[in-house]
Amino acid sequence: MKIQLALDRMSIEKAKDVISETEASIDIVEMGTSLLKDFGLNGLDELRKTYKGPLLVDLKTVDEAEYEFSQVYRHGADIATAMGVTTPETLEICQQVASQFHRSFMIDTIGMSLEKINTLVQYPNAIICVHLSHDSAGSVKDIADDFLTQSTLSNRLAISGGISVENIEYLNDKGFDIAVIGSGITGNDSPGNAAKKIRELLTDERLS
Template identity: 35%
Template sequence: MNIQLALDRMSIQEAIDMARLTESYIDWIEVGTSLIKEFGMASVEAMKREFPHKIIVADVKTFDNAIYEFELCYKAGADVATVMGASPPVTVELCMKTAQTWGRQVMIDLLHTTPVEQAALARYGEAVHCFHVSKDQQEGGGSRLTRPGAYEAASDAPGSVSESQAELRIAAAGGITLDSLPGLFAMKPEVLIVGSAITKAADPTAAARSFQDCIRKLGSR
């Protein structure tokens, strides 16, 4: 299981500093949507330059203009770019084709998708499928991802992990804490996306280490 550090709502230098503090305990580094919107592809370029040995995720959340946006991300050094699962099917298809051309990866964000839409997206077995509770759901509605397909106080949950989805590359994101890890482990995620539980911690290094230690303990059971 890979820990993906989500870096949002900070400057490029602050993001670099945070990744530097935690790099021994994380695997993937996410250049968050807010960083990309505020600073553009310079944020992705900076992360890849500073951490060339890490998988860099450009959380661009493409909904349209697939080829242009994905090529921007890949040219900037991203190893993974994100597309919204709720976008038009042609958009997802073009993202997949662009990734194949560049030899890179796609993460499909399942935020606000229905079980039917998720089942249709399952044909993209090479992509990472991300079960996601949004920042607004967390801050405005008190929701967070707690176990496979389960969302505390979430009214638009995308459903449970189906039998077919269990064979997919899965990522989990949305208010994840150490306490929620045991429940999420049943999802068998390839990628665990953690933001504020590390970045807002009094000691981000210790917090990242705790996540890694907890994952190892759960994996040894």
């Protein structure tokens, strides 16, 4: 399972420091929505200079997909995100633009029923992110169990929301390709040690 490090609610300089501390243990860096809103494309440019590995921008696109996706891809993003609750037309444009730029895209499932999530099979190139929102009650175990018992998707899968050293082992061998981890790493006194510990607790080999 890959580790996606979500960077939110910090300065770009702090984000650079966290990347430097954790880079040996992570696989994808995420420029979180708050960083994008605070620092825009200039901030993305700075992160791209710092980190040479896969870089995701959490756009949460719901409209203007061609413009938003094209902009972040041109500034170095490898993956961009869209909200699954948007229209099928918008998601189709996301898929087309990602293909045009030879990049990837992720669909965030916040606010979607499991029945609706299963309709995302029509976007076979998308990574589907099963997401426990920051404002919701519940646990990563709850959302993983609910999803896994009812999903019919064959897409690559990510899981996000409250993942930390304390619960990461539960996700071993569950079939998720990416674990998205924010404060479970960045909220520690030593993000580098937290990321290293999480990596050690994962039994799945890193995916190519």
